[in-house]
Amino acid sequence: MTRTKSAIHTPSAAQISAMKVVLFLACLIPAALLAWGAYADTLGANPIEAITRGSGEWTLRFLLITLAVTPLRRLSGLHWVLRFRRMLGLYAFAYGCAHLLTYVWLDQFFDLGAIALDILKRPFITVGFAAFVLMTPLAITSNAYMIKRLGGRKWQSLHRSVYAIAIMGVVHFWWLVKKDLTWPIIYAVILAVLLGMRAWWRNQERERQLQGAYLRPPGPGRIIKIIAK
Amino acid sequence: MLIKRPGDIAPSEITPRTLFDQRRDFLRQSGAGLIAGAALWAGLPSGARAASLGALSKSAFSTMEEMTPRKDVTSYNNFYEFGTDKADPAERAGVMKTRPWTVRIEGLVNKPRTFDIDEILRMAPLEERIYRLRCVEAWSMVIPWVGFPLSALLKQVDPQGSAKYVQFISHYDPKIMSRLPVLDWPYREGLRLDEAMHPLTLLTVGLYGETLPNQNGAPVRIVVPWKYGFKSAKSIVTIRLLEKQPETSWNMAGPEEYGFYSNVNPEVDHPRWSQARERRIGEFRKRPTLPFNGYADQVASLYSSMDLKRQF
Numbered sequence: 001m002t003r004t005k006s007a008i009h010t011p012s013a014a015q016i017s018a019m020k021v022v023l024f025l026a027c028l029i030p031a032a033l034l035a036w037g038a039y040a041d042t043l044g045a046n047p048i049e050a051i052t053r054g055s056g057e058w059t060l061r062f063l064l065i066t067l068a069v070t071p072l073r074r075l076s077g078l079h080w081v082l083r084f085r086r087m088l089g090l091y092a093f094a095y096g097c098a099h100l101l102t103y104v105w106l107d108q109f110f111d112l113g114a115i116a117l118d119i120l121k122r123p124f125i126t127v128g129f130a131a132f133v134l135m136t137p138l139a140i141t142s143n144a145y146m147i148k149r150l151g152g153r154k155w156q157s158l159h160r161s162v163y164a165i166a167i168m169g170v171v172h173f174w175w176l177v178k179k180d181l182t183w184p185i186i187y188a189v190i191l192a193v194l195l196g197m198r199a200w201w202r203n204q205e206r207e208r209q210l211q212g213a214y215l216r217p218p219g220p221g222r223i224i225k226i227i228a229k
Numbered sequence: 230m231l232i233k234r235p236g237d238i239a240p241s242e243i244t245p246r247t248l249f250d251q252r253r254d255f256l257r258q259s260g261a262g263l264i265a266g267a268a269l270w271a272g273l274p275s276g277a278r279a280a281s282l283g284a285l286s287k288s289a290f291s292t293m294e295e296m297t298p299r300k301d302v303t304s305y306n307n308f309y310e311f312g313t314d315k316a317d318p319a320e321r322a323g324v325m326k327t328r329p330w331t332v333r334i335e336g337l338v339n340k341p342r343t344f345d346i347d348e349i350l351r352m353a354p355l356e357e358r359i360y361r362l363r364c365v366e367a368w369s370m371v372i373p374w375v376g377f378p379l380s381a382l383l384k385q386v387d388p389q390g391s392a393k394y395v396q397f398i399s400h401y402d403p404k405i406m407s408r409l410p411v412l413d414w415p416y417r418e419g420l421r422l423d424e425a426m427h428p429l430t431l432l433t434v435g436l437y438g439e440t441l442p443n444q445n446g447a448p449v450r451i452v453v454p455w456k457y458g459f460k461s462a463k464s465i466v467t468i469r470l471l472e473k474q475p476e477t478s479w480n481m482a483g484p485e486e487y488g489f490y491s492n493v494n495p496e497v498d499h500p501r502w503s504q505a506r507e508r509r510i511g512e513f514r515k516r517p518t519l520p521f522n523g524y525a526d527q528v529a530s531l532y533s534s535m536d537l538k539r540q541f
Binding site (some may be wrong): 044045046048049106107108109114117118121122123124130175176179180182 | 503
């Protein structure tokens with residue numbers, strides 16, 4: 001019966017496509033605002049810092065939004081929201097690329113020696129760079145062809161590294177802040193909730209397995225009793 | 230010796246009488262009275278309240294480098310009492326009342342005294358000092374400050390022989406300032422007495438020829454150009470002469486990151502970022518950071534016997 005209910009709420013393929021177009025454009029807004037700010041000189045006295053900051057924060061936000069898809073789907077029953085997850089994840093990667101490019105180009109001006117030294121010597125850059133490196137294979141395998149090639153199980157376990165990436169993203173932010181940890185703490189709490197929900201559900205699932213829920217055939221309960229004896 | 234003195238008119242009185250009266254009338258007439266008045270006052274861009282400091286003498290200490298535009302100097306500030314975002318102080322510091330204002334000088338001095346801000350403004354000829362400012366966050370500006378050597382003020386209170394350090398305490402009002410425990414308020418900074426008496430150390434009352442905007446530390450602050458910016462305490466209310474090295478806010482918050490001396494030094498990195506280069510506000514590419522922020526000729530001798538990598 002849940003099937004029919006959700007069927008009523010499930011948008012058609014055309015509606016999903018339309019929503020994807022809207023979402024695609026919406027995700028470009030932060031980048032457009034930063035680009036416009038840079039052009040119109042409204043980013044303040046230190047525009048390079050503002051762009052670095054902005055692109056980095058949006059990377060983290062998109063990571064958290066991507067990680068919110070599964071809990072949202074589970075809590076709301078709107079299974080079709082899953083259809084937007086890939087795009088959101090790829091946007092996280094795109095903003096991450098912009099962030100790295102800002103650092104390499106605008107901040108360091110391709111001084112590869114200084115960049116290498118930064119990555120080795122500064123823990124916040126080390127962890128940020130590592131998060132970017134780990135994101136790359138996820139972006140490359142975010143298409144139907146790669147899912148098929150890797151196989152669902154392998155693909156899924158690869159993409160679980162997004163949990164580690166998000167944690168590294170928050171740590172990267174936490175370590176770079178001079179003193180005021182307000183925002184890193186806010187991001188950390190959101191991430192903790194998103195990951196905590198998964199851990200909780202997993203744990204419940206495990207308990208159900210331990211109680212033998214999956215051994216129970218769909219028939220009458222007395223068979224279970226026999227097995228249990 | 231003929232020294233050109235600035236006029237004796239306090240900058241607070243420069244507002245034309247007619248305009249002043251008009252404002253009063255407006256306040257009286259406005260139904261909301263004081264509340265509206267306060268909102269209007271706070272909402273005024275601080276630049277609108279800046280008053281000219283009159284004729285200023287030039288200084289041989291000034292740099293010829295291109296000055297950072299006033300707009301950037303007054304909109305990109307670290308004044309954590311008003312928030313940790315660079316834009317926060319310009320938005321929020323307007324509520325700070327800078328009149329009446331007094332500076333108490335106490336501790337190991339023979340003539341402890343409380344100075345009124347107008348008295349300070351008339352104490353010595355005001356000079357324009359175009360200094361480089363290097364922030365510990367690796368950006369820099371060139372700012373035409375207005376003030377006179379701090380030594381002129383300290384001489385008035387006659388420091389005792391046992392005084393070795395000077396502590397500066399900034400204004401703190403939890404009603405209008407941050408209550409976040411980011412730093413241990415009130416903001417405290419300090420210098421060794423010989424640093425404080427150095428002719429480069431400026432008791433600063435203005436920038437770009439006008440009184441200081443609130444976000445830049447009105448009405449009176451210290452500027453120590455060869456040290457990272459946080460050493461130059463803003464909106465000072467107390468100066469205390471001490472025998473022992475005083476506690477300072479950033480040093481208390483992170484002793485391994487912010488030393489008591491905090492001289493600009495490209496060879497001593499902040500533990501989390503390099504200090505070898507800096508971004509001059511308005512420039513695209515980073516430039517190398519100079520030892521003592523380019524003031525080595527004047528101040529390096531103060532530290533001749535010290536290992537500056539250890540006593541950073």
